[in-house]
Amino acid sequence: MLLILILLIAAGAGGAWYIWNGMQPVAPAGQPVTFTIEKGTGSAGIADLLEKNGIIRNSLFFKGYLKWTKEGSKFKAGTYVAKPGDTYDELIARLNAGDVVKEETLMFTIPEGYTAEQTAGKLATASKLDSGVFVDLMNSGKALKEADVLGIPQEPELRYRLEGYLFPETYELPKDSTPQEILEAMLEQLAKKLDTIPNWHEKLKARGLSLHELLTVASLVEREVVVDTERPLVAGVIYNRLKKGQKLEIDATVQYLLDQPKERLLYKDLEIESPYNTYKHTGLPPGPICNPGLPSIQAALEPQASDYYFYVTKKDGSKGHLFAKTYKEHLANIQKSKQTSQ
Secondary structure: OHHHHHHHHHHHHHHHHHHHHHOOOOOOOOOOEEEEEOOOOOHHHHHHHHHHOOOOOOHHHHHHHHHHHOOOOOOOOEEEEEOOOOOHHHHHHHHHHOOOOOOOEEEEEOOOOOOHHHHHHHHHHHHOOOHHHHHHHHHHOOOOHHHHHOOOOOOOOOOOOOOOOOOOOEEEEEOOOOHHHHHHHHHHHHHHHHOOOOOHHHHHHHHOOOHHHHHHHHHHHHHHOOOHHHHHHHHHHHHHHHHHOOOOOOHHHHHOOOOOOOOOOOOOHHHOOOOOOOOOOOOOOOOOOOOOOHHHHHHHHOOOOOOOOEEEEOOOOOOOEEEEOOHHHHHHHHHHHHHOOO
16 A cells, blocks of 8 residues: 555656656757747647747647646737747747737838929838839839729829829838839828828818819928918918919929929029929919828818918028918018018
C-alpha cells in the first residue's frame, strides 16, 4: 500500500514537473520570428502557430493557460514579431494589443490649392515614380472606379480631367501602392469629405450646380482667398457675376495657364486665348484650376449673400480684401489698398 502511494506521489510530481517545464519559455538563444495571424484564426490555431514557429514549447499547455486565464477571445490578426524567451503573459499582452509589425508606408501631403501638375510632382517624389505616369492618369482617369462614381466629365477642353478632385490631405498608404491606387485613394477622400457636409446633395441641387461646377467655383475661391472668413463672401461675388453675365476676370485663371506663376500679371497675359481665361470668356472655366480644400468647397456650396461684384487684395500684408458694389467703388478701393501698403 505504501509503495502504491509513493508511486502515485512520484507520478503526480513528475506530471506537474512535465507541465511546468512545458510552459516555460523556449531558450532565448533563438532569433526573433515573424509570423502572421490571418483574420478568423481562433486561439487554438494561434497556439499551434506559435508552437510551429518555435515560440512556445507546447501548444496544448498554451491552450490550457488561455482557458484558465480566460484569454484569447480578443487576439487581433496581423503580422507579429516574437522571440524565443517570451513568456505566455508577454505573448498574450502583445496579441491582445494588436502590437503588429508596422508596414512600410508611402506618406505624402498635398497642400490645399495644389494643381494637378504640382500634385503629380509631389507624388513622383514620394513614390520614386515618374511624374508623367501620374499626369497621364490625371488626364485619362483610366482604371479609376471612383472617377466614374463621382461622375468626372471627360471633355477635350479640360487641361486635366482629375483637376479639382484630388483632395488635398496627408495620406499614408501601403508602400507598394500603384499610381492607380494612390489616385483612387485621393478621389475616395474627396467623396468622404463631401459626405461630412450635411445635406450637400440637396444644397447642390438647390443651387442648380453639378459637382464639377461646384468644384470649379471652389477652386477659384481656393486660389483667390487666404483668409478663411472671406471664402463665402468671395464665392458670393463669383455667383453674383455669373448671374449678371459679367466676366469673372479672376487673375488665378490666367496664372493657371502660365508655365510659372507671376507676382503681377501683364496686360499681354490677360490676352491669352484659352477657355480658362475669365478675362476673355464669360462664365466658369471648363473645370477646376486647382484642388480645393473643404473650407473652399463649403463656401462654394453655401456662399455669403451680398451686393458685391468686385474685390481687391489689401497691400498691408493681411491677405484680406476690400469689397465693392460698383466699379467706381472698386477703383476707390484699389487706391485705398495701395495706401495701406505705405
